Amino acid sequence: xxxxxxxxxxxxxxxxxxxxxxxxxxxxxxxxxxxxxxxxxxxxxxxxxxxxxxxxxxxxxxxxxxxxxxxxxxxxxxxxxxxxxxxxxxxxxxxxxxxxxxxxxxxxxxxxxxxxxxxxxxxxxxxxxxxxxxxxxxxxxxxxxxxxxxxxxxxxxxxxxxxxxxxxxxxxxxxxxxxxxxxxxxxxxxxxxxxxxxxxxxxxxxxxxxxxxxxxxxxxxxxxxxxxxxxxxxxxxxxxxxxxxxxxxxxxxxxxxxxxxxxxxxxxxxxxxxxxxxxxxxxxxxxxxxxxxxxxxxxxxxxxxxxxxxxxxxxxxxxxxxxxxxxxxxxxxx
Numbered sequence: 001x002x003x004x005x006x007x008x009x010x011x012x013x014x015x016x017x018x019x020x021x022x023x024x025x026x027x028x029x030x031x032x033x034x035x036x037x038x039x040x041x042x043x044x045x046x047x048x049x050x051x052x053x054x055x056x057x058x059x060x061x062x063x064x065x066x067x068x069x070x071x072x073x074x075x076x077x078x079x080x081x082x083x084x085x086x087x088x089x090x091x092x093x094x095x096x097x098x099x100x101x102x103x104x105x106x107x108x109x110x111x112x113x114x115x116x117x118x119x120x121x122x123x124x125x126x127x128x129x130x131x132x133x134x135x136x137x138x139x140x141x142x143x144x145x146x147x148x149x150x151x152x153x154x155x156x157x158x159x160x161x162x163x164x165x166x167x168x169x170x171x172x173x174x175x176x177x178x179x180x181x182x183x184x185x186x187x188x189x190x191x192x193x194x195x196x197x198x199x200x201x202x203x204x205x206x207x208x209x210x211x212x213x214x215x216x217x218x219x220x221x222x223x224x225x226x227x228x229x230x231x232x233x234x235x236x237x238x239x240x241x242x243x244x245x246x247x248x249x250x251x252x253x254x255x256x257x258x259x260x261x262x263x264x265x266x267x268x269x270x271x272x273x274x275x276x277x278x279x280x281x282x283x284x285x286x287x288x289x290x291x292x293x294x295x296x297x298x299x300x301x302x303x304x305x306x307x308x309x310x311x312x313x314x315x316x317x318x319x320x321x322x323x324x325x326x327x328x329x330x331x332x333x334x
Contacts, residue, residue: 036093037111039065039072043094051087055134066142066170072111074146081139085110085129088121097126141166145174148191149181156182160190164223167194169202193223200227236260238268284315291318 046061086097096108147159182188199212255265269275298317
């Protein structure tokens with residue numbers, strides 16, 4: 001019995017010694033300690049967009065990071081922009097990585113910036129995220145709110161330059177939150193000016209927009225004109241029934257008037273899918289010539305087809321019988 005007990009204890013010790021390290025290396029820190037970190041969860045929720053990256057579709061993934069409020073979001077966006085974000089092929093988890101040895105990488109937790117318990121990985125076990133220039137530009141725009149309050153003055157100025165070039169609705173709240181803490185008078189004035197310009201473009205409150213517009217009275221700056229021009233721009237559109245109440249209708253146009261010639265009105269109908277494209281005069285003439293029977297077309301004598309109106313009547317008759325050239329395209333509008 002004593003010999004059996006000793007053997008059992010030795011076997012148990014051997015099992016613990018050999019099984020322990022295997023368990024420690026079975027997964028990353030986020031999993032061995034429980035659930036993945038919140039920042040990892042955001043990346044996993046948008047995994048399909050990130051893996052099949054495209055400038056046209058990646059927006060929601062970038063916005064999810066930007067708007068998360070997580071301390072790690074800025075670092076993840078910056079690493080992603082710099083092509084320093086990696087995905088492990090075996091489980092799809094995301095890490096930062098640094099070279100470790102000839103063909104290895106040390107994995108770094110994206111939430112803490114510390115070494116991940118996952119240790120290292122071979123290069124072939126990782127996919128490096130390589131956003132193209134268009135995606136990097138979108139990531140750069142998402143980083144602007146963080147940069148507006150960066151301790152480095154040059155970074156804050158760079159953020160203002162980025163907003164000046166391509167301001168977005170998402171920048172408005174960030175600008176407003178970054179004005180009071182700005183210590184440099186010149187940079188603070190820039191922030192206040194940009195805030196008013198973005199208010200004109202993006203604030204949903206009409207009163208706020210009007211106030212911002214009035215604040216630029218007498219200002220002939222190029223940036224002010226650029227902000228005001230879209231407000232004065234008009235576009236022509238056609239609708240069936242009453243125009244939507246949400247649209248700002250400048251005036252109604254009557255087809256055939258000086259403001260809207262009949263040809264232009266019909267072009268708008270075609271563009272809106274409300275009318276078929278009209279047939280050209282050459283196509284109509286060819287269709288009539290192809291259907292001459294006994295000196296007439298559709299019962300109209302050739303000698304009577306000496307006007308556009310007569311030729312249209314003849315073509316209409318052919319189209320009604322399905323005999324015209326592209327009868328589906330026929331229109332009585334000249």
